[in-house]
Amino acid sequence: AQSVAQPEDQVNVAEGNPLTVKCTYSVSGNPYLFWYVQYPNRGLQFLLKYITGDNLVKGSYGFEAEFNKSQTSFHLKKPSALVSDSALYFCAVRDYGGATNKLIFGTGTLLAVQP
Amino acid sequence: SAVISQKPSRDICQRGTSLTIQCQVDSQVTMMFWYRQQPGQSLTLIATANQGSEATYESGFVIDKFPISRPNLTFSTLTVSNMSPEDSSIYLCSVGFAGGPNEQFFGPGTRLTVL
Numbered sequence: 001a002q003s004v005a006q007p008e009d010q011v012n013v014a015e016g017n018p019l020t021v022k023c024t025y026s027v028s029g030n031p032y033l034f035w036y037v038q039y040p041n042r043g044l045q046f047l048l049k050y051i052t053g054d055n056l057v058k059g060s061y062g063f064e065a066e067f068n069k070s071q072t073s074f075h076l077k078k079p080s081a082l083v084s085d086s087a088l089y090f091c092a093v094r095d096y097g098g099a100t101n102k103l104i105f106g107t108g109t110l111l112a113v114q115p
Numbered sequence: 116s117a118v119i120s121q122k123p124s125r126d127i128c129q130r131g132t133s134l135t136i137q138c139q140v141d142s143q144v145t146m147m148f149w150y151r152q153q154p155g156q157s158l159t160l161i162a163t164a165n166q167g168s169e170a171t172y173e174s175g176f177v178i179d180k181f182p183i184s185r186p187n188l189t190f191s192t193l194t195v196s197n198m199s200p201e202d203s204s205i206y207l208c209s210v211g212f213a214g215g216p217n218e219q220f221f222g223p224g225t226r227l228t229v230l
Contacts, residue, residue: 043222044209044221107156
């Protein structure tokens with residue numbers, strides 16, 4: 001079965017510093033990976049995805065993610081954090097075993113950016 | 116992309132009653148999904164809403180508890196039946212497009228509290 005793991009419940013970073021939110025995956029075939037962000041009292045917003053091609057994927061709001069096949073990781077990064085980036089971040093993988101486009105979500109990582 | 120609205124945005128209900136949540140999309144979509152996000156937890160897929168046929172439920176979710184309708188390609192409803200406090204969650208609708216491992220787009224969610 002496909003799965004993703006987010007090992008950190010919370011990440012704290014100072015404004016202006018680089019940030020990394022970690023995600024590792026387990027899939028039986030080619031991985032289709034996604035990052036979403038959830039602001040308080042809001043739905044999920046799509047940030048970026050990896051399907052194939054370049055290992056460094058660029059997305060919304062200055063975020064990027066690096067796909068590493070040997071380490072089965074898909075970490076989310078941003079060179080300079082903003083206070084407004086503070087939110088809950090979810091990594092997800094597409095599941096081949098069930099409905100088309102079914103997503104399996106990680107447990108989420110709360111990002112707190114201090115001014 | 117797609118713009119998705121949900122009604123109601125929040126509700127407080129008494130145990131034993133039922134609530135129907137509506138999901139409206141601004142364009143025709145192939146796939147619609149219903150997720151549950153329990154307090155402080157990740158998203159869990161309840162079912163895939165199939166247009167013109169019965170929904171496909173995930174393990175642990177049954178039609179009698181969560182009946183779903185999808186009368187057309189832009190609208191779906193999820194009913195939470197015979198509610199108990201354990202049903203207190205955020206319920207999210209999402210949509211996806213055919214033609215590849217595309218991302219899903221999420222509605223703002225319905226925050227349900229059962230007393």
